[in-house]
Amino acid sequence: MYLLRHGESEFNARFEQTGRDPGISDAPLTARGHDQAKGAATHFINLKRNPPGTQKPPRRLLCSPYTRALQTARPIAEALNLPLKVLPLLGERRLYSCDIGSGAKDLKARWPGADFSALEDEQWWPPRNEGQEDIERRVRAFLALEDQAQEQSVGPALVISHWYFIFTLSGLDCANAQIVWRDGRGKFHKSG
Numbered sequence: 335m336y337l338l339r340h341g342e343s344e345f346n347a348r349f350e351q352t353g354r355d356p357g358i359s360d361a362p363l364t365a366r367g368h369d370q371a372k373g374a375a376t377h378f379i380n381l382k383r384n385p386p387g388t389q390k391p392p393r394r395l396l397c398s399p400y401t402r403a404l405q406t407a408r409p410i411a412e413a414l415n416l417p418l419k420v421l422p423l424l425g426e427r428r429l430y431s432c433d434i435g436s437g438a439k440d441l442k443a444r445w446p447g448a449d450f451s452a453l454e455d456e457q458w459w460p461p462r463n464e465g466q467e468d469i470e471r472r473v474r475a476f477l478a479l480e481d482q483a484q485e486q487s488v489g490p491a492l493v494i495s496h497w498y499f500i501f502t503l504s505g506l507d508c509a510n511a512q513i514v515w516r517d518g519r520g521k522f523h524k525s526g
Contacts, residue, residue, distance in 0.1 A: 335480065336392055336492040337500045337514040337522075338374055338410075341367030343402040345432035346510060359434040363405045370511030371406040375413040377513065377525070378492065389515065392416070393489030397448075398424040398496060399458055400435055404445055406511070407494045411447075416492075418448040423476045426496035427469040428460040435459040466502075473502045 345361035363371065381391040395416040397407040404420070411418045420441070426433050435441075438453040460468070480491065501507060504514050504522035513525040 335490055335516045336378075337504060337508075337516075338406065338492060338494045339497060339500055339508040339510055339512050340398075340400070340402040340406040340494060341370035341374075342510040343367055343432065345402075345430070349430075355430050357431045359431050360401045360436045361432040362401050367402065367510065368405065371409050374406065374511055374513065375409040378410055379413050390490055392492035394483070394491040395419065395494070396421055396424060396491050397494040398422075398426065398499070399438075399441055399450070399453060400425060400432075400496070401441075401444075402432075403494045403496065404441070404448070408445075410492065410494070418445070419452070420445075420448050420450050421452045421476070421479075422458040423452075423472045423479075424493060424495045424499055425459060425472075427466075427498035427502075428462070428464045429498075433459065469498055469502050473499065476503075 341363045343361040343363055345356060345358045347364050348356035378391055381389055395407060395411050395418050397403050397418055397420050399420050399422055407418055437456045438450060438458055439456060442450050497508060500514060506514050506522055506524055508514060514522050515525060516522050
């Protein structure tokens with residue numbers, strides 16, 4: 335399994351400058367964030383050249399429904415020719431304005447090739463701020479789905495998500511567009 339934090343968003347860039355919530359809901363990527371997404375796509379393409387017994391490229395692409403994650407996923411999906419499955423379980427812990435998403439109809443219109451079947455409601459993001467136990471519950475639910483997928487030998491997944499989700503799952507603090515991978519013993523490592 336690979337975990338990829340989305341590229342730099344407009345929220346991230348402004349928050350880093352001011353330390354304050356800039357009030358940007360469902361923040362899109364900055365130009366730098368788009369470049370980071372292209373760099374991640376190149377990284378995963380290069381995994382196809384690895385010799386047997388080393389890291390394998392992902393065979394599944396799973397993504398949070400937030401715009402910044404979907405924009406990060408797009409060049410990777412195109413480069414690897416993988417379908418994109420969108421799962422609200424992978425969303426960020428709701429704490430800031432950027433954690434208010436776009437409606438399911440809008441997302442489906444902007445990403446027509448993606449599988450949004452897991453978005454059962456127009457408002458798929460949490461209706462209120464979440465506690466740590468909420469994100470832990472979502473991580474456990476995701477891991478249960480992944481266990482089922484691995485039993486079916488569907489191959490490694492690339493999960494495009496957010497800081498809190500990745501930290502809760504892996505225990506690792508990730509920068510924007512940083513890749514984390516899980517080895518065969520279940521231990522997580524940062525790439526690069």
